[in-house]
Amino acid sequence: MSEANWYVVHTYSGYENKVKVDIEKTIENRKLQDQILEVSVPMQDVIELKNGAQKQVAKKMFPGYVLINMVMNDDTWYVVRNTRGVTGFVGPGSKPVPLTEGEMDSLGFREAGLVVDFEEGDTVVVTAGAWKDTVGVIKSINEGKQTLTINVEMFGRETPVELSFTEVKKM
DSSP: OOOOEEEEEEEOTTOHHHHHHHHHHHHHHHTOTTTEEEEEOOEEEEEEEETTEEEEEEEESSTTEEEEEEOOSHHHHHHHHTSTTEEEESSSTTOOOOOOHHHHHHHOSSOSSOOOOOOTTOEEEEOSSTTTTOEEEEEEEETTTTEEEEEEEETTEEEEEEEEGGGEEEO
16 A cells, blocks of 8 residues: 555635545545544644734635645545535646655744653653743643643733643743
8 A cells, every 4th residue: 555645635715624525524434534534624724913912713724735644546536525515636647646754844824743751740840932941731732733821820810821742841
């Protein structure tokens, strides 16, 4: 069996999430879980200022595109290419070109194999950023965003602070 690679699929603008859901349904129906491994619409959190209020919202990093980690063969190509809302793979002519590891790393939506041994209740010390040298106990862990939340004392009360895995170390 061939190796899975990341491919970029062009979609109609605004259809990225619908394409993702439709491909995932087709994967389940046709039992292609071992060939199409992941369908992703990379998002990033941004702060918007509306009516004088700041609001954190998730925006698509690449509007009009969906990233798919799959083994390229006739079946998977057909499933993806014939999904409603897909206009084609990114690549010259009709031949899809996989992204290189360097390209995937530069996109910045996934960490390259970061493995952590944190658990809720562990005591950590912050090693970087505004909270450097602060000690706290892990209250929650979000592996998808690769963040953890600790409580720090600010103005005499406990305040939750979200930090990246790379900003803390175990004590």
